[in-house]
Amino acid sequence: MPHTLVDVCRRLEKHGFAAEIVGDRDREIVGVATLEDATDREISFLSNPKYERMLGRTQAAAVVLKPGVVAPDELAQIRVDDPYAAITALIVELHGYRKHRAAPDRTDDTRIAPSAIVGENATIYPGVTIDEDVRIGRNVVLYPGVYVGPRCQIGDDVICYPNVVLYDDTRVGNRVTLHAGTVVGNDGLGYAPVNGKWIKIPQIGHVEIEDDVEIGSNCSIDRATLGRTRVGRGTKMSNLIAIGHGTHVGEDCMIVAQVGLAGSVTVGNHVTLAGQAGIVGHISIGDHATVGAKAGVTNNVEANETVLGQPAVPITEAKRRVLSLGHLPELRQKVRQMQKELDALREQVRGRAT
């Protein structure tokens, strides 16, 4: 259903944006798209000045942009201080979140243990397996290939995309989203060396995923040896992330793709771990800390600190090292030159002495 630009602007105001229309207030808007892809019935935005030249070429019905940015007169505009935040609000308003299929009838193919309890209004696709003594809340969506192991507890409004695997005793809070192929609660790397062989230590702990967590695809989260591995409320994770046994991640963290956390790590709240970073076992990362991309963290990180490098050090030190490293070849050259000067001077002093 189309909206007019005025209507779109009102929705932004409802979200608290001070928004002003420039140009045709009656343009019809059906959705949001990039400057490149937008048709003449879609609204777009400019946030990064790097793409300013795109304004002259876009087919968009209208564009959201900052006051002061120059745009073609014929282009309808909404001016706001933060175009990215505004377009985000418009995506929610005009498109909303993914709609899942209405609950299909359960078929024989759906494999639900008689002892499992599933709350009302669930969408359980054929090809889902729910094992013994599981408890599942309301409005849950389980896509094909999902496996829920014995004694798992899952809250309300949880979405598991295809082929998510929850091992036995995993606990999942409310409003949690797990993307396809993610595995929660597999045994960690727990072995005792006996006569040059590895003897398995039973991993009798579990994993706890708290409310409002979202985890990307193909992640692996080990169950604890004893006790629990924890992903705290509101934390968001990308893809292909490994979390070791007994590690506790706090609340509202952001973990980027391919990060690896060893076992028994403690991560505080509001921590950012950038892509491909690695954290060794048994250390702590303080609240609001940031670990840079590819960093290798081998020691505790203080609250609010930003670290980078391998081994990771505070970011100013890391940058100083990289800068110095760039100058290292010329430093070697310089030292060789000074040695010559020194030798020449010594020769001169000696010559004069004789």
Added chain:
Amino acid sequence: MPHTLVDVCRRLEKHGFAAEIVGDRDREIVGVATLEDATDREISFLSNPKYERMLGRTQAAAVVLKPGVVAPDELAQIRVDDPYAAITALIVELHGYRKHRAAPDRTDDTRIAPSAIVGENATIYPGVTIDEDVRIGRNVVLYPGVYVGPRCQIGDDVICYPNVVLYDDTRVGNRVTLHAGTVVGNDGLGYAPVNGKWIKIPQIGHVEIEDDVEIGSNCSIDRATLGRTRVGRGTKMSNLIAIGHGTHVGEDCMIVAQVGLAGSVTVGNHVTLAGQAGIVGHISIGDHATVGAKAGVTNNVEANETVLGQPAVPITEAKRRVLSLGHLPELRQKVRQMQKELDALREQVRGRAT
């Protein structure tokens, strides 16, 4: 069916190789194997001189090798300039590509939405789910556990190995192969910070995989927030690779295992990204560029450039840095020594002055 060595040689000539037989032209060949594993009815090859000593021990019926390499007289041989290319051609000739099961009858277990259209001659294993409004071309093979989300479009001659997941609206070209466990089109890490919490931004874009792409197992490719994430025609990817939302990969690229591309990256054509490399968001990699193993790329890379290191720099500079770093301890030693010499000289000058 066995072939004689002469027949094998003719097939190489058909592929454009100048090939010459040394020894028994009538040896029977049923297949290709390594020097180590070959039986007396298999042909093998020597490409890397490092393994030359294996020639004396192999059981192979015959060996493909370069002119000039010394081999036992009793060993039948085919001499060509490029043995590796020749053996590759022979693998195709004698073994061919994997044969998939002929289309089984569709069973009740196969979950195909009534609104989905599947082209002729498809092999859809039981345990595949095809969701609403999907369009699939001809000669497609979908292994068990594959999930094809609503409105996906898949071309002809596509193979999806077990447990491949295509989220809604994914577009896949012709002759595409996706290996087991790979996930295409899951939501990327798109959140807006509001009062210290992360609010999800609906990811309304999609992923487009162009013709002749092959993607390894357990990869994760984010859908775009808006618009599309793209993997260009003919690009080949290994396993456990992460591609972020809105990233565009060009044509005929080679991406090695565990590479991570953040969001909104633009990769040109014929680019090589070596194992465990990482690329930060919003940068460009030019055509024919090479990113070395484990490199951390934080700035644009020019066409034809090779970069290495963390942060990545042109390869000659990277090597110079590593070399200098190796000399750094002795450089420190040297500077300490020079300081002593300098002090001694100053003392000497001062002593003479008095």
Added chain:
Amino acid sequence: MPHTLVDVCRRLEKHGFAAEIVGDRDREIVGVATLEDATDREISFLSNPKYERMLGRTQAAAVVLKPGVVAPDELAQIRVDDPYAAITALIVELHGYRKHRAAPDRTDDTRIAPSAIVGENATIYPGVTIDEDVRIGRNVVLYPGVYVGPRCQIGDDVICYPNVVLYDDTRVGNRVTLHAGTVVGNDGLGYAPVNGKWIKIPQIGHVEIEDDVEIGSNCSIDRATLGRTRVGRGTKMSNLIAIGHGTHVGEDCMIVAQVGLAGSVTVGNHVTLAGQAGIVGHISIGDHATVGAKAGVTNNVEANETVLGQPAVPITEAKRRVLSLGHLPELRQKVRQMQKELDALREQVRGRAT
């Protein structure tokens, strides 16, 4: 069933521990837990002195700890030299390994090719696919979504967790455990460049997983181009690990999460590869070698050697480099200062000469 502390102590003695009880010998014990989580019917342990203060707060029924460590008088104790080894033995004694569901009746949903042979006492969940000409031993457990490709051979007492995929011709020994989502035998990155495009080389080799191997979740192991890719007896692997085509891993190795091995690598026995390490193709890692976390190995590693860094070098050299790098900014400062001193001295010498 509860045990008394005396009974628990006897079980430790049976495992060869010299154990001594301090305090109430009749405390009832039902299981093992962490100091933090233990209830008054669970036994816990203290191994790392860092957590000594927890002894004053724990609710545990008893604690296993070293002789000499001070603990509250009211806390029942078992004193042993190696508390971690002792608690490991107790976990096995009191909890044991995961119990799998008794073999369910095979349902129509189970997709087993008529030509496949499955040994006695198997637990094959609904949703498993076993393709043509497969041979499977006794006491095997296959969870939902497992796919076993044509001609695979699987030994006795093998466990495949949900969504494990074995491509055609994979061989798996006895007592092997594969965790959820792991893919074995997919095609490796084998292409020949022809006129700027990549032509696929059929990957006609296979993968062999030997006895007593355990592999974590979401790993990817390429089949060999020719011959085999091998994971040797008793080797243990964590999650998200990539192994390239034709690579041979020896016996009793330990491979930590997100490690990547390129193709044609040879890894000896008893090798440790720490998290996120990467190994380039065609090199060897000797027996009992250790590769540090995030190391990038580009050359052969000798037996018993420990390497670290990118590129990886022997650990003492790697540490010397990192230390020197930390001093690099001050070294530059120092050299600048010395240049000034040198210039001043030269000036002085010249002044005196005139």
